[in-house]
Amino acid sequence: MNDNRNRTPSISPAAVVVAAIFLLVSVIGINWFTSFVPVVLPPQASAESKSVDELFYVLVIIGGIVFFLIQGMLLISVIFFRAKSGDQSDGPNFHGNALLEIVWTIIPAGVVVFLAVLSFNVWMQNTEPKATVNLIDGDEVKINVSGARYAWTHTYQTGRIDPNGAQIVINSGDKLHTYIGQNIELELRTQDVIHSYWVPAMRVKQDLLPGNPATGGRPTDIRFTPVRVEGETYPASYPIVCAELCGDGHGRMTGEVIVYADESQFLQQFYEPAIYAIMNPPADPVLRGEILIQEYICNSCHILDSLGWTSRTGPSLNGIADRAGERVPGQSAEEYIVQSVWNSQAFVVPGYTEQMAAFGPDQPDANAMSAEQLYAITAFLCTQGEQTDCDIENQTVAIPAAINTAFGLDVDITFGQGDGAESDSSEAPDED
Ligand code: HEC
Ligand SMILES: [Cu+2]
Structure with missing residues (x-):
């Protein structure tokens, strides 16, 4: 034993040959393995997806080679260098091999640096701001995404003006509409906790970070450009999911990216109809409300069978019109609903608990709600009941003082056209 103490291990030629064979087998095996990867990954639906996938292949190949090489060496050691039966002695005592140690430090360090440079490159390339973004009909349109437990809301600041002089904002709910070749740039904000906007088919993912609510939170952005996918029919739909565990409804926090074949299909099937609907709302406030309420994230917290909502954070809205008049003494059904939504x-x-999000004129995009919109939504909710207590005809609902104070508003909402003469905010297009 003693004569072994300061021995330097020698590397036998046989070991080198075995290692080389393992390396070869690993390389071939990993190449074969990666040929299955395209089947596992979603379609490459964005310009960015190719470089992300290539980076992924490189990582899998290098990681795979290292894995198989180490496991192989381990296996060889276990088989060829095991103790012979009856051998109770200690093994030889080695004191390192400077050359080996240098080699096995330099190679991994080199690999890590190589991967870092490669990853940084892909990241820089894919996040680089584009010269023109969100181009719609020749204009750049700002698109905001709001994440809230447990829903996504997309809003398009169209730059077009409605008859009242206000900017038309399209709220497309959980769907992002885009077209092939459009450079998308989204500004993301969370209304509560950290969420993560992930579109696997576009190979993009970005966290939404809470910030100072007074300044509307802390925006992050995400960029990608949809490309044509072989064999796809357009408009095509790709899932959006939340990739940050944000509560018990996290799994429900989904949406869709709808990709149109080109800008004209996008304009015809989504953009112009959306603007038309805003410019020409149905005369019936109930109908308007039914459309409007689906643009907000109410569905992420409430049950409402008539619209297929299934969430349980808040009370069920089934039959709300029957209960609304009995909730607060002295408050009529329609007053109660108005208060429930705005305050x-x-x-x-x-x-x-006080979990319901705030909606109102001073709220950020996704939660912005004008008096007219609230009026229509209330009119719709007033139809949700058996023998509704709501009277949406000839009624003026005074906005509760608390709301006036909170929003600095002084408006009443008029239902129908009758006595509500003194109301100063019934810009609801009158019907009947
Ligand atoms: C973040 C979850 C959440 C969202 C989003 C949300 N609500 Fe609520 N809602 C609640 C909770 C929780 C309550 C019960 C606590 C309270 O009254 O404040 C509630 C209460 C209500 C009530 C009173 C129900 C009753 O039985 O008295 C109405 C009406 C209502 N919400 C309508 C809406 C509408 C309309 C929207 C969308 C514009 C909406 N909510 C969005 C969570 C939510
Ligand atoms: Cu989430």
């Missing part, structure tokens, strides 16, 4: 904290339904 839900004023009365918290027993058994629930």
Whole structure:
């Protein structure tokens, strides 16, 4: 034993040959393995996806080679250098091999640096701001995404003006509409906790970070350009999911990217109809409300069978019109609904907490709600009941003082056209 103490291990030629064979087998095996990867990955639906996938292949190949090489060496050691039966002695005592140690430090260090440079390159390339973004009909349109437990909301600041002089904002709910070749740039904000906007087919993912609510949170952005996918029929749909565990409804926090074949299909099937609908709302406020309410994230917290909502963070809205008049003494059904939406904290339904998001004229994009929109939404909710207590004809609902104070508003909402003469905000297009 003693004569072994300061021995330097020698590397036998046989070991080198075995290692070389393993390296070869690993390379071939990994190449064969990666030929299956395209089947596993979603379609490459963005210009960015190719470089991301190539980076992924390089990582899998290098990682695979290292894995198989180490496991192979381990296996060889276990088989060829095992103790012979009856051998109770200690093994030879080695004191390192400077050459080996240098080699096995330099190679991994080199590999890590190589991967870092490669990854940084792909990242820089894919996140680089484009000269023109969100081009629609020759204009750059700002598109904001809002994440809230548990829904995504997309809003397009169209730059077009409605008859009242206000900018037309299209709220497309959980769907992002785009077309092949459009450079998309989204500004993301969360209304509560950290979420992560992930579109696997576009190979992009970006966290939404809470910030100072007074400044509207802390925006992050994400960029990608949809490209044509072989054999796809357009408009095509690709899932959006939340990639940051954000609560018990995290799994429900999904959406869709709808990709149109070209700009004209996008304009015809999404953009112009959306603007037309805003410019020419149905005369019936109930109908308007039914359309509007689906643009907000109410579905992420409430059950409402008539619209297929299934979420349980808040009370069910089935039959709300029957209960609304009995919730707060002295408050009519329509007053209660108005208050519930604009200032839900004023009365918290027993058994629930103050979790409902705020909606109102001063709220950020996804939660912005004008008096006219609130009027229509209330009119719709007033139809959700058996013998609704709401009277949406000839009624003026005074906005509760608390809301006036909070929003600095002084408006009433008029239902129908009758006595509500003194109202100063009934810009609801009158019907009947
Ligand atoms: C983040 C979850 C959440 C969202 C989003 C949300 N709500 Fe609520 N909602 C609640 C909770 C929780 C309550 C019960 C506590 C309270 O009254 O404030 C509630 C209460 C209500 C009530 C009173 C129900 C009753 O039985 O008295 C109405 C009406 C209502 N919400 C309508 C809406 C509408 C309309 C929207 C969309 C514009 C909406 N909510 C969006 C969580 C939410
Ligand atoms: Cu989330």
